[in-house]
Amino acid sequence: MKSIVDGVLKFQKHTFPGLSGLFKELATAQNPSALFITCSDSRVVPELLTQQDPGDIFVIRNAGNIVPSYSSAPGGVTATVEYAVAVLGVSDIVVCGHSDCGAMTAISSCKCLDHLPAVAGWLRHADSAKAVNAARIHASPAARLSSMVRENVIAQLVNIKTHPSVALALEQGSLNLHGWVYDIETGSIVALDGASNQFVSLAEFPQTVATPAKRSVLAA
Secondary structure (H helix, E strand, O other): OHHHHHHHHHHHHHHHHHHHHHHHHHOOOOOOOEEEEEEOOOOOOHHHHHOOOOOOEEEEEEOOOOOOOOOOOOOHHHHHHHHHHHHOOOOEEEEEEEOOOHHHHHHHOOOOOOOOHHHHHHHHHHHHHHHHHHOOOOOOHHHHHHHHHHHHHHHHHHHHOOOHHHHHHHHHOOOEEEEEEEOOOOOOEEEEEOOOOEEEEOOOOOOOOOEOOOOOOOOO
């Protein structure tokens, strides 16, 4: 804990003064351009990964970067998605998985989670990805995990489309969905190309979108 407190004091003394103007603007309002949904894993830091300043992205982090399908009993993820889209008006949502994900490792290796009932229940939101991945032949456990991480990103993008605020924004052409997988060791990212349903290098194809905003069509 000492290193965390020391970090706070360092921030207050050295970092905050140089950004005081930005924080003064942010003191009463925020206008993030994107909602970034990723894993709680300590090795994944959205603001560092995207090189964004405070106020630039709205963030959800949880085990497995999961977005439960919309239901009559909404939870924290559902409420945050709704707020980001309906109130803050974000134009983009990124669902970002990552390499060596503990949650996806547990699923892909069929690890017993009887001693972690809350975790097991939460990961049921990835059951569709689990079913698809289990039906495939994989060259190795590492390949099985890599595939599971990607299938989970696809599954969560499907889930998020069931949220009314997201469905409306997509219909109105004001929202794009993105599916990314971040490699911790190399820093590289692959992105889901919605047209081909394949993951491609974000560095080579920076305009890649999983679900583009619908273009309005004028009635004849």
